[in-house]
Amino acid sequence: MPSDPVSKELTADHVLEFPGGYTRTTGPVIGRFLTExxxxxxxxVRTTEGRTLVPPLEYDPATGEPVTDEWVxxxxxxxVTATAWVHEPRESHPLDRPFAWALIRLDxxxxxxxxxxxxxSPKALPQGAxxxxxxxxxxxxxxxxxxxxxxxxxxxxxxxxxxxxxxxxPSLTRFLEGVRDGIFIGCRCATCEKVYVxxxxxCPECGNPISEEVALPDTGTVTxxxxxxxxxxxxxxxxxxxxxxxxxxxxxxxxxxxxxxxAHEVRQGMRVRAEWVPPEERTLSMTNIRWFTPTGEPDVEL
Amino acid sequence: MREVAVxxxxxxxxxxxxxxxxxxxxxxxxxxxxxxxxxxxxFGFTCSGSCDYLAGAPFSFVSALDALGAWPPISESHVEMxxxxxxxxxxxxxxxxxxxxxxxxxxxxxxxxxxxxxMTLQLDPYYLEPLGLDQLSFAALQAGALGAxxxxxxxxxxxxxxxxxxxxxxxxxxxxxxRSVVEPLKExxxxxxxxxxxxxVLAAGDLAREITANPAYIRGIAxxxxxxxxxxxxxxxxxxxxxxxxxxxxxxxxxxxAELHACFSHEELILREALELPEDTVINPSGxxxxxxxxxxxxxxxxxxxxxxxxxxxxxxxxxxxASGPCLQHNLVTVxxx
Numbered sequence: 001m002p003s004d005p006v007s008k009e010l011t012a013d014h015v016l017e018f019p020g021g022y023t024r025t026t027g028p029v030i031g032r033f034l035t036e037x038x039x040x041x042x043x044x045v046r047t048t049e050g051r052t053l054v055p056p057l058e059y060d061p062a063t064g065e066p067v068t069d070e071w072v073x074x075x076x077x078x079x080v081t082a083t084a085w086v087h088e089p090r091e092s093h094p095l096d097r098p099f100a101w102a103l104i105r106l107d108x109x110x111x112x113x114x115x116x117x118x119x120x121s122p123k124a125l126p127q128g129a130x131x132x133x134x135x136x137x138x139x140x141x142x143x144x145x146x147x148x149x150x151x152x153x154x155x156x157x158x159x160x161x162x163x164x165x166x167x168x169x170p171s172l173t174r175f176l177e178g179v180r181d182g183i184f185i186g187c188r189c190a191t192c193e194k195v196y197v198x199x200x201x202x203c204p205e206c207g208n209p210i211s212e213e214v215a216l217p218d219t220g221t222v223t224x225x226x227x228x229x230x231x232x233x234x235x236x237x238x239x240x241x242x243x244x245x246x247x248x249x250x251x252x253x254x255x256x257x258x259x260x261x262x263a264h265e266v267r268q269g270m271r272v273r274a275e276w277v278p279p280e281e282r283t284l285s286m287t288n289i290r291w292f293t294p295t296g297e298p299d300v301e302l
Numbered sequence: 303m304r305e306v307a308v309x310x311x312x313x314x315x316x317x318x319x320x321x322x323x324x325x326x327x328x329x330x331x332x333x334x335x336x337x338x339x340x341x342x343x344x345f346g347f348t349c350s351g352s353c354d355y356l357a358g359a360p361f362s363f364v365s366a367l368d369a370l371g372a373w374p375p376i377s378e379s380h381v382e383m384x385x386x387x388x389x390x391x392x393x394x395x396x397x398x399x400x401x402x403x404x405x406x407x408x409x410x411x412x413x414x415x416x417x418x419x420x421m422t423l424q425l426d427p428y429y430l431e432p433l434g435l436d437q438l439s440f441a442a443l444q445a446g447a448l449g450a451x452x453x454x455x456x457x458x459x460x461x462x463x464x465x466x467x468x469x470x471x472x473x474x475x476x477x478x479x480x481r482s483v484v485e486p487l488k489e490x491x492x493x494x495x496x497x498x499x500x501x502x503v504l505a506a507g508d509l510a511r512e513i514t515a516n517p518a519y520i521r522g523i524a525x526x527x528x529x530x531x532x533x534x535x536x537x538x539x540x541x542x543x544x545x546x547x548x549x550x551x552x553x554x555x556x557x558x559x560a561e562l563h564a565c566f567s568h569e570e571l572i573l574r575e576a577l578e579l580p581e582d583t584v585i586n587p588s589g590x591x592x593x594x595x596x597x598x599x600x601x602x603x604x605x606x607x608x609x610x611x612x613x614x615x616x617x618x619x620x621x622x623x624x625a626s627g628p629c630l631q632h633n634l635v636t637v638x639x640x
Contacts, residue, residue: 024428026428034428081447083443084443084484084485084486085442086484087485090418091434092419094433104533113429114433114435115433143432144433
């Protein structure tokens with residue numbers, strides 16, 4: 001017996017369809033729901049036990065008893081009770097972009113309606129999200145008279161943009177002059193005996209004025225660091241590492257980029273040195289330091 | 303209640319594509335196999351399960367009868383469902399007492415069309431089918447409602463594929479999750495497209511033991527169904543599977559192994575809870591539907607696999623389960639004992 005497909009000439013495409021569509025009668029209950037839907041109203045039907053079925057059925061699924069003649073308007077908003085996110089919509093689907101299928105309990109209903117929700121991303125549609133229908137302009141009495149649902153408005157985005165002009169303080173100016181010249185200028189508090197960098201005019205610990213400048217080397221030790229996965233205009237690439245670097249001779253660390261080493265190899269205690277841009281390119285700015293790069297010395301115990 | 307046992311089981315080496323076999327050609331080898339295993343050449347009753355929508359041809363089960371030898375005329379029936387329900391009908395027929403043997407088979411080629419579209423056609427035609435709600439989407443809605451941790455789904459999928467690789471009839475599928483198709487379902491959470499068939503012979507009374515040393519006696523069999531519309535049910539549990547399991551007596555004694563008809567990873571979690579299976583029950587040692595899913599035969603294969611362990615003398619008490627309809631709407635549970 002042959003077990004492999006026969007030649008391509010003996011393979012044919014075959015379509016099963018009802019040209020023009022298949023006509024179905026709706027009966028009084030489903031017909032009423034679809035008629036109201038055409039008018040832009042969402043209606044549920046009451047069971048003898050007082051539950052409201054949406055979409056309506058002719059019989060109570062719990063008991064098999066016929067439903068009552070009592071109709072109630074529900075929705076149009078509802079609460080999402082479960083979702084599935086479609087990454088690649090199919091031709092038969094209601095939307096041509098990624099969307100969610102959802103079970104939606106319309107306000108006033110005791111059962112959930114299945115429909116599509118245009119939410120942008122799965123995160124925008126947690127369980128319990130509130131949604132509202134988007135109606136088709138031309139309605140015919142069909143479940144697709146609701147094109148789809150969309151999340152209720154729960155937030156707005158307000159653009160904020162205000163301009164300022166900043167001038168460097170005398171102590172920052174002094175520090176940046178040092179950076180321009182390839183030196184880290186710090187200061188020593190006469191009372192606390194602590195060395196701070198950048199240079200400042202008063203001690204953050206005791207509040208006393210500081211006047212003693214200290215020139216610090218451009219070598220130091222990484223005390224802690226973070227691997228950043230979001231792009232930053234000041235960073236060369238993603239991921240990049242920002243670190244606290246304790247310059248040799250300083251008592252508090254300075255925050256700076258670490259480069260020239262794969263992000264996952266950066267560690268606490270790593271010895272680093274500032275990589276300076278060429279002197280002719282320097283300005284009164286921290287960009288004079290491209291980043292700190294490992295010196296290759298053994299790690300330091302912190 | 304008349305004693306009825308599974309005395310023979312056979313299945314095809316399932317394929318992921320159409321090999322060009324006509325349906326009688328697909329079925330004939332498994333029919334031959336169970337005739338040889340049982341030593342029977344004719345049967346008191348014959349019942350099959352299939353779905354014409356898979357082939358896109360009406361009454362395809364009628365031409366499939368050519369594989370049986372239906373002359374002189376035979377007593378025959380068909381369900382437009384998985385072969386597991388054909389087995390149920392055959393079991394009921396044997397309870398009448400006037401015939402002692404039954405041949406049951408199920409078959410389907412899901413590679414011929416687009417199964418996601420075809421399964422949309424089984425949905426309610428007023429509220430669900432017009433939306434184009436496809437099979438993966440409604441299954442993913444249930445998985446979303448259940449909210450099972452990814453690790454739990456992955457464990458089911460990985461174990462099913464590993465077991466499937468050891469099963470000569472199932473597929474060698476990669477041991478990785480694949481992409482997310484309809485979230486939260488990934489590729490390995492979804493039963494593969496499969497063509498195949500399976501057959502079972504039932505025998506009643508003393509005849510069962512004359513045919514085989516270890517008949518797998520059906521000690522309980524029941525099926526229950528729930529409302530069709532997804533929004534009218536609690537999709538996080540399967541009340542119908544639980545009711546069927548209680549009616550079939552699953553919990554009356556320890557269960558060595560259970561073959562559960564879970565076409566999606568999350569369904570196994572729901573079924574395991576519904577059937578109240580203890581921790582030490584082995585689930586789907588065949589790999590289950592996640593390792594091979596010949597639609598309309600998969601449920602019958604679950605019963606066959608569960609019976610085969612008893613026929614082989616490897617197990618004393620097993621459970622075979624079959625499901626039908628969207629999101630485990632309809633469940634059939636069979637308890638088999640040595």
